[in-house]
Amino acid sequence: MQPTISIPQHWGYPRFALEQRTNQGIILGLYYYPNGTELAEQFGDGWRYALMPNKNSDELFHFQESQIQPFSPQELFLQIRAEIELYQQQINILKQQLAVLTGGFTNA
Template sequence: MQSTISISQHWGYPRFALEQRTNQGIILGLYYYPSGTELAEQFGGGWRYALMLDKNSDELFHFQESQIQSPSPEELFCQITAEIDFYQQQISILQQQLAAMTGGSTNR
């Protein structure tokens, strides 16, 4: 089941989505500072995003929407392909360990 998020009609729609990859990291959260509020006056109004540099990081960084850039399709393709290769290697290692435990082959 996919979650639904409601956004006030007078707010602009966010440019980035949760879990989207950007040049600054992966988006984990977003929040909005409406114009005329103290937070908007202090930090700038509009959408702000919480990003993690990578999945192994324990730090969150906060950016205004104008500070975030999307990777090019080629960069995104390379990132995703590298991640797939990494996980395929991990699966292969786990299959070898399982085969060693069970005394048989688990390769498919």
Template sequence: MLPTISIPQHWDYPRFALEQRTKQGIILGLHYYPSGTELAEQFGDGWRYALMPNKNSDELFHFQENQIQPLTPEELFRQITAEIDFYQQQISILQQQLAVVIGGSTNG
């Protein structure tokens, strides 16, 4: 069973999803500041998102919904194919290392 998140009916629905890639980075979290609350008065009401600029970053940035720009389909395609290429190279390196280990253990 997939986990379910319930959003109160009087809240706006978030525009972006968890793990969505955007021009600012990957969305790792989101929270809502309801209007009329102290946090909303201080930071603005609505959805705020926690984003990591890239997967190797140790920084986390917070943006209001209107500050986030989605990737175009072409940008998303390029990002994902570049990541696939990277992991395919990593798999190839690991397969070579495994071949050495297997070859070395049969020769001993």
């Protein structure tokens, strides 16, 4: 069963999703400042997002929805493809290390 998030109808729907990759980073959280509240008056109403610049970062940045730029489909494809290639290289290195440890025997 997948978790469900309910959003009040008068809030509007967020433009971005959790774990979405953007030019600013990966979206880890989102929150809403309703119109007419103190936070909305101070920071602007609407959706705000918490982003981590990259998966190895310990920093978290907050952006308004209008400040976030999604990757184009081509940019996203190239980024994911490069990440897959990196993981494949790491797997090959680990297989080689395992082969040395087991005297050439692997279950791969």
